[in-house]
Every structure is written in C-alpha cells, then in structure tokens.
Amino acid sequence: MREVNAKQIREKVKELFLDANYCIGEDVLNSIKEASLKETSETGKNVLSMILENYKVAVEEKIAICQDTGLAILFIKLGQEVHVNGNWEEAINEGVKEAYIEGYLRKSAVTDPVFDRKNTKTNCPAIIYTDIVPGDKIEFLVTPKGFGSENMSRLAMMKPADGPEGIVNFIVETVKIAGPNPCPPTIIGVCVGGTTDQASVTAKKATLRKVGEHNPDQRYADMEKQALEKINNLGIGPAGLGGNNTSLWVNIDYKPTHIAGMPVAVNICCHAARHASGII
Amino acid sequence: MEKIKKIKTPLSNELIQDLKAGENVSITGYIYTGRDAAHKRLIELLKEGKKLPIEVKGQIIYYVGPAPTPPGYKCGSAGPTTSYRMDPYTPALLDLGLKGMVGKGLRSKEVIESMKKNGAVYFAAVGGVAAVIAKSIKSSEVVAYEDLGPEAIHKFYVEDFPVIVCIDAKGNNLYESEPPKYSK
Amino acid sequence: MMKEVNLSTALREEDIRDLRIGDVVYISGIICTSRDMGHLKMIDVTEKSEKLPVDFQGGAVFHAGPVVKKQGDKYEVIVIGPTTSIRMEPYSDFIGGLGVKAIIGKGGMEEGTSEALKKFGMIYLQAPPGCAVVLGEQIKRVKDVFWMELGVPEALWVLEVENFGPLVVGMDSEGNSIYRDIKIKGKKLIEKMF
Numbered sequence: 001m002r003e004v005n006a007k008q009i010r011e012k013v014k015e016l017f018l019d020a021n022y023c024i025g026e027d028v029l030n031s032i033k034e035a036s037l038k039e040t041s042e043t044g045k046n047v048l049s050m051i052l053e054n055y056k057v058a059v060e061e062k063i064a065i066c067q068d069t070g071l072a073i074l075f076i077k078l079g080q081e082v083h084v085n086g087n088w089e090e091a092i093n094e095g096v097k098e099a100y101i102e103g104y105l106r107k108s109a110v111t112d113p114v115f116d117r118k119n120t121k122t123n124c125p126a127i128i129y130t131d132i133v134p135g136d137k138i139e140f141l142v143t144p145k146g147f148g149s150e151n152m153s154r155l156a157m158m159k160p161a162d163g164p165e166g167i168v169n170f171i172v173e174t175v176k177i178a179g180p181n182p183c184p185p186t187i188i189g190v191c192v193g194g195t196t197d198q199a200s201v202t203a204k205k206a207t208l209r210k211v212g213e214h215n216p217d218q219r220y221a222d223m224e225k226q227a228l229e230k231i232n233n234l235g236i237g238p239a240g241l242g243g244n245n246t247s248l249w250v251n252i253d254y255k256p257t258h259i260a261g262m263p264v265a266v267n268i269c270c271h272a273a274r275h276a277s278g279i280i
Numbered sequence: 281m282e283k284i285k286k287i288k289t290p291l292s293n294e295l296i297q298d299l300k301a302g303e304n305v306s307i308t309g310y311i312y313t314g315r316d317a318a319h320k321r322l323i324e325l326l327k328e329g330k331k332l333p334i335e336v337k338g339q340i341i342y343y344v345g346p347a348p349t350p351p352g353y354k355c356g357s358a359g360p361t362t363s364y365r366m367d368p369y370t371p372a373l374l375d376l377g378l379k380g381m382v383g384k385g386l387r388s389k390e391v392i393e394s395m396k397k398n399g400a401v402y403f404a405a406v407g408g409v410a411a412v413i414a415k416s417i418k419s420s421e422v423v424a425y426e427d428l429g430p431e432a433i434h435k436f437y438v439e440d441f442p443v444i445v446c447i448d449a450k451g452n453n454l455y456e457s458e459p460p461k462y463s464k
Numbered sequence: 465m466m467k468e469v470n471l472s473t474a475l476r477e478e479d480i481r482d483l484r485i486g487d488v489v490y491i492s493g494i495i496c497t498s499r500d501m502g503h504l505k506m507i508d509v510t511e512k513s514e515k516l517p518v519d520f521q522g523g524a525v526f527h528a529g530p531v532v533k534k535q536g537d538k539y540e541v542i543v544i545g546p547t548t549s550i551r552m553e554p555y556s557d558f559i560g561g562l563g564v565k566a567i568i569g570k571g572g573m574e575e576g577t578s579e580a581l582k583k584f585g586m587i588y589l590q591a592p593p594g595c596a597v598v599l600g601e602q603i604k605r606v607k608d609v610f611w612m613e614l615g616v617p618e619a620l621w622v623l624e625v626e627n628f629g630p631l632v633v634g635m636d637s638e639g640n641s642i643y644r645d646i647k648i649k650g651k652k653l654i655e656k657m658f
Contacts, residue, residue, distance in 0.1 A: 014425065032433040043454070046304065050409045050442065067347045067410040067430075090357060104356050105431055106347040118288050119429055133344040148362050148384075148407060159551040160500040180455055181385045183407035235463030239384065239406050242358065242458020259500065259529065259617050260547055272408040 002079070002136040004280055006086025009138070012280055013126075017072060018103045019274035021064045027211040028187070028248070028273050033079035035185055035238075035245040044243025048185075051238070051243045051271055062103075066272045069105040070144035072096040072126040075205060081136035089128065097122040108147070116259055129201060143275040149186065149268045152178035155200060158262045164223050167192055167252075167264055170179025171227045172234070175247060175268045180240020185248045187211060188227070191265045194255035199265035206251040207269035215252055224250045237279045238271075290304060290338030291379040296399045299445045300409040301452035305403065306440040311340040311382070315361055318425055319369035326372055333424035337377030340403075343384075345430035346420075347410070352464070355417040355436065359410030360384040363402075367391050374398040382443055384456050396451045404446035404454070416441040471626070474522025475565035477585040479635035483633050485640045489589055490629035493559045493608065494622060494653070495524040495568065499547055501618040506562075517610040518622060520562040526591070527552055527569035529617025541603040541623065543597035546570035549588070550620055553577060560584030572634050572643030581637050590642075602628045 029052075036048035058065040074092060084091075098106055101124040109124060110117040154174045158166055171190055178186075189206030191199040214221035227250045237243025248271065257263065287295060289309030299305070299443045312334055314322070325332055343363050347356030370381070371394035382403045387395075392430030395402065405413060424433040439464045466486045471479060473493030496518055498506065509516055520602030529602065556577040559567065565586050567573070570593045581587060591599065608622040635641040653657040 039457065043302065043458065046444075047406050050406050050412060050604055054409040054412045057415065058357075061411065063350055063353070063411045063414060064347045065411060066408045067345065067357040067359050068361070069347060069357075069366075095460075104348040104350040106345065106356070108345075108430075121429075150360075161504075161554050179386060180404075181364070183384070233464040235459040235461065237459060237462055239404060240459070241404065241446070241454050242462050243291075244462050259615070260551065270408055 001083045006091035009091040010095040014099040016276040016278050017099035020274045021069050022062050023059045025168050031211045031248045039245050041243035043241045044238040047238035068146035070146040073143050074128050075141040077133045077139040078132045079137045080132050093124045097125045138280040141277045145278035148180035149270040152182045153267045155265045158264050160262050168227045172230045175231045182268045185245045187269040187272050187273045188250045189267040190252040192254045193257035198264040202253050203265035203267035206253045208275045209251040211249045219250050222254050296449050299401050301448045301454050303445045305443050308439050311342050311436050313341050313342045313344050316365050317428050317431045318433050319366050323369045338379050340380035342382040355420040357410035358413050360405040374400050399449050402447040403443035405443050480565050480587050481585050483639045485633050485642050487633045488633045490627045492626050495526045496527045497621040499525045501614045520564050523564050524566040525564050537610050539606040541600050543596035543600040546591040549573050556580035578639050582639050585637050589631035590634040
C-alpha cells in the first residue's frame with residue numbers, strides 16, 4: 001500500500017486548476033493558429049488574432065483566460081494500491097477553493113439551482129468522477145467548464161436505425177442551434193452509446209481529447225471528419241460573426257449500449273478548452 | 281488589420297446613427313456592468329415606479345460578471361456573458377434612453393425593434409478574450425447591488441475597449457448577414 | 465362496438481380488414497420475432513435477392529427478443545414481452561411487402577406505418593407491456609430459430625402460440641390509430657394549459 005496524504009491531493013488539485021485557467025493547451029493554441037491562416041472572413045481573422053493575444057496575456061500575467069472560470073470538474077484514476085490519509089472529497093474541494101480564491105478566479109457555483117441560487121463563494125462543490133484502477137498512482141485530469149458552451153450541449157436518445165447519418169446530423173444541428181453562444185470556434189465532444197449518464201460524462205471527456213487526433217476506429221473517424229466538414233460549412237465562424245472556422249475539431253467516442261438504444265450526447269466546449277493533468 | 285473607430289461615452293444620437301454593423305470600434309469612457317440578477321432588480325424598480333441606482337440615459341451596459349481583481353490590475357478577467365438572457369429586461373431600459381449594450385450572442389426580435397425605435401447599438405465583445413479586455417479597464421467601482429458579488433453593477437472606466445458593432449440602430453445584424461456568406 | 469376475435473395463422477386479409485381500433489385479438493399458430501437488427505437483416509437478405517428463412521405470407525411479426533433456455537438441442541422461451549415499436553417505423557412498407565398481416569409491439573407506430581397498414585391490409589396490435597411472464601406462458605414451443613449470430617434477443621425466433629394475447633388493435637387497416645387520437649387530444653390540452 002502506498003500512502004498519500006490529503007495535503008498532497010489538495011496541493012495538486014490547486015496547482016492543476018490554476019494551470020488550466022491560465023495556460024491553454026499547445027494543441028488548442030496550434031489549432032487556432034492554423035484556423036487563422038485558413039480563415040477567409042476579415043472579422044473572423046480579427047477575432048482569432050484577439051483570441052491568440054488573449055492566450056498570451058493570460059499565461060504571461062497569470063490571469064484567467066476567460067472570466068467564466070466555470071464549475072470545477074475532475075476525472076481521477078485512483079490506483080487501488082493507494083491509501084489516502086485523510087478525507088478524499090474534502091481534500092479535493094479544499095484544493096479547488098484555494099485555487100479559486102488565491103488565483104483570482106470567479107466563483108460561479110450556486111447552491112440549489114431553482115430557488116435560492118446562492119453563490120457558494122468557493123466555487124465548490126467540485127464535480128468528481130473517480131475510477132479505481134490497478135497501480136499505486138493517482139492521475140488527475142481537471143477541467144473548469146464554462147457554461148456558455150455547457151448550456152448549448154444536448155442529449156438525444158436515438159434509435160439504432162438512425163445510424164451514422166442520424167448521428168452526424170444531430171451533432172451538426174446542435175452546433176447550428178447554438179450559433180454564436182458557445183464562443184466559436186468550438187471543440188465538440190460526442191459519445192455514442194452507454195446510458196444517458198455514461199454518454200454525457202464520456203462526451204465531456206471527449207472534449208478534452210487532443211485536438212487533431214482522430215478516433216482510432218476508422219468508421220468513427222469518418223463520422224468525425226463528416227461532422228467537422230458540415231459544421232464548418234454552416235458559416236457561423238469565429239464568435240458567430242461569420243467565417244469558415246466554426247469548430248476546430250470533433251471527437252467521437254463510443255461505449256457499449258443496450259440493443260434497443262443509441263444514446264448520443266454532444267458536449268460543446270468553447271475555444272478556451274481549458275484542462276490540466278498531473279500525477280501523484 | 282481593419283480600421284478601428286474610436287468612440288467615447290456617453291453616446292450621442294448622432295454617433296449611434298453613424299455606427300454600422302461590422303465596424304471595429306474601441307470604446308473609451310465610463311460604462312456600466314449588469315447581468316441577469318442586476319437586470320431583474322432594475323426592472324422590478326421600474327415596475328414599482330422607483331428611481332434606478334444608475335443613470336441609464338446615453339449610457340452603455342456591458343453584460344459581464346468579472347473575475348476577482350489580481351494585483352496590478354483594476355479589474356479581473358472580464359469577457360462578455362451571453363446576452364439573450366437579458367433580452368426580457370432590455371426594451372424597458374432602451375425606452376429609458378440606454379444607448380449601447382455590449383455582450384455576445386443573438387438578441388431577440390423585440391430587442392432589435394426597440395433598438396431601432398429608440399436609436400441604440402449592440403456591440404459584440406469577443407467571448408474568451410477576457411484577459412485582454414481586463415487590461416482595457418482602468419478603474420472599477422461597485423455602484424449597486426454589492427451583495428450580488430460578480431453580478432453587482434460596476435462602473436468601469438475603459439480605454440480602447442475593443443468591440444465590434446454587431447447590430448446597428450437600423451437593425452442590420454451581423455449574426456444574420458455574415459454566416460450565409462460563408463455557408464456551403 | 466368492440467369485439468373479441470380469435471385468429472389463426474396464416475392470417476387472411478379479409479379478417480384483418482374487418483378489425484377496428486379497440487378490438488381485442490388472440491392469435492394461434494406461428495408468430496416470428498424481429499427487432500432492430502432483425503429487420504435490417506431481412507432487408508439485407510432481400511436486397512441480395514437471397515431467400516428469407518421464413519415465408520411471411522399471412523404472418524405476424526412480433527417486436528420482441530425473448531429470454532430463452534436451451535434444453536438439449538431445443539430452446540424454451542422463459543419470458544417474452546414487446547419492445548418499443550417506433551424504432552421499426554422505417555421498415556413497415558417492406559414488412560407489408562413480405563405479406564405480413566399483423567405487427568405486434570408496444571407504443572404504436574406513425575403515419576408511414578398507418579399508410580402501409582392501409583395499403584397491404586395489415587393491423588398493428590398492442591401486446592400488454594411488462595407482462596413477460598404471462599406472455600411467455602402462451603408460447604407453446606420454439607419451432608425454429610435463425611440468425612443467432614445477431615445474438616439471442618435479435619435472432620429470428622419462430623414461435624408456436626396458442627391464444628396469444630390479449631392483443632389490442634392499436635392501428636387498423638382503415639388508417640385509424642389510437643396513438644394518433646391520443647396525441648391530438650394531448651396537444652389540445654397542452655394548448656389550453658399554456
């Protein structure tokens with residue numbers, strides 16, 4: 001058994017949320033640079049160059065890329081040989097709280113969503129997904145999820161008969177309905193299969209996959225390519241002000257599912273696709 | 281890089297009519313902030329016939345809930361929030377003389393009609409360019425609803441705050457006119 | 465006036481055209497199960513001009529996938545219940561073309577199916593949902609099974625049944641549909657509410 005203290009977990013979570021909010025990933029940065037070379041709309045080019053400048057300012061001055069520093073989501077792989085000394089959930093939430101208070105990040109979490117909607121002032125509770133895996137490490141993948149894009153996400157319980165065409169159409173329609181709201185150019189994460197909950201979580205994880213890498217299964221990679229092409233043919237463009245870069249990438253993952261169903265979850269991520277990973 | 285039109289607040293009717301959808305603009309002067317909760321309270325005051333805590337005539341409201349202010353800055357990251365949520369409250373404020381709104385995303389038919397009727401402009405700030413925008417904010421004070429935290433009404437002094445005229449006072453709307461040019 | 469009718473396969477078009485929504489039917493004879501993958505397989509086989517393993521003239525297709533037990537080289541149905549029919553909506557015209565006279569399922573189907581029922585003289589029968597034990601008891605024996613590579617639930621099960629039901633006529637060959645009537649009624653109520 002390997003001992004890990006709650007303090008180590010707290011510190012790692014804090015470090016990762018600060019990192020995610022200040023530094024955009026290299027893959028996203030390169031994708032925006034490529035997009036600005038391909039963009040034919042003047043306004044679109046202008047928007048993309050402002051976005052690039054913003055990434056630079058954010059990382060140099062350690063200020064949040066976007067004021068919507070989102071809800072704190074963590075995907076954790078906990079090695080089954082690890083023994084945690086202390087309270088697991090508390091340590092994670094403390095790490096989030098410290099990052100958001102000390103890092104000048106906006107606290108956007110409210111308590112009950114219908115009536116009081118009182119700000120929790122800590123950006124907690126964090127949303128934590130833990131998988132127990134072999135080994136003695138703890139692997140963290142964190143993402144602050146802004147709600148401009150989250151609000152535009154959709155889930156459809158499709159029929160098996162709808163097939164790949166139906167799936168691609170649903171993805172494209174979701175992006176079309178969203179228009180400028182999720183801050184294009186977006187990164188689209190999709191999961192086909194599973195159950196409503198598994199599809200949604202897997203779609204969220206799919207937005208964190210490396211931009212520029214296709215699903216290793218050629219049939220799913222083909223759907224990714226078709227969806228991306230159709231999305232960019234919508235003409236919505238950067239900031240929704242017209243252009244040929246509406247989405248940077250589409251990632252489709254799949255999960256085994258029931259014979260009677262084909263759930264399709266589409267999670268939209270804005271261009272500020274913020275995430276950070278680390279290991280204890 | 282396209283030409284940038286520099287404008288100062290408060291906005292005159294003449295200037296409003298002159299601004300065209302698609303123009304790159306940089307704003308200098310005082311602007312107010314407000315989003316969902318603040319708008320709700322303002323409209324409730326109007327319904328009760330009470331005075332508003334801010335002067336709306338000739339002013340610009342920026343739909344934003346900024347991040348906390350780091351050392352060396354006057355305001356934290358401050359990109360726009362999605363405007364459609366403020367649509368139900370906007371015509372009443374336009375009737376009172378509000379001349380400009382800064383946000384991102386589509387506006388309703390009712391808001392656009394009210395903009396045409398009252399002479400007002402909707403500017404788009406680019407979502408996610410929050411750090412760059414923060415640098416243009418030279419001073420910030422909370423002028424109402426401090427209890428709302430980031431949703432409080434702030435008075436910002438901005439210098440060269442970069443925006444794009446998205447919907448002008450004649451109702452020309454970039455979100456409608458531009459995408460079809462690039463769709464296949 | 466709703467009637468209760470006992471029918472035997474092969475089903476005759478004149479008997480089917482006589483039935484109206486709300487009538488209750490019990491079927492004796494042979495019914496075949498088919499769901500999502502089964503229908504796609506039928507279409508695939510037909511498109512390749514190959515022969516289907518079953519003659520569907522006067523037949524009944526049951527939207528279901530049974531739970532079975534193997535005894536020696538024979539299968540026995542433990543429980544069986546209807547699955548949601550709307551997923552098979554795209555295939556109704558094809559099914560009618562095979563000579564099928566009754567589609568058994570749950571939840572109803574839509575306008576494409578209604579047209580196919582009119583055209584081919586078919587009916588849609590609603591089996592009691594969630595009553596898999598009772599329906600399972602009405603299966604006398606498994607006559608045959610094809611396409612096991614699709615998995616047990618999706619294979620083509622050929623079942624001998626006795627007084628299989630009660631099955632309610634949900635959509636008839638005159639174009640009437642209980643499901644459409646409910647939708648229209650519901651829409652009016654919603655409009656009133658909002």
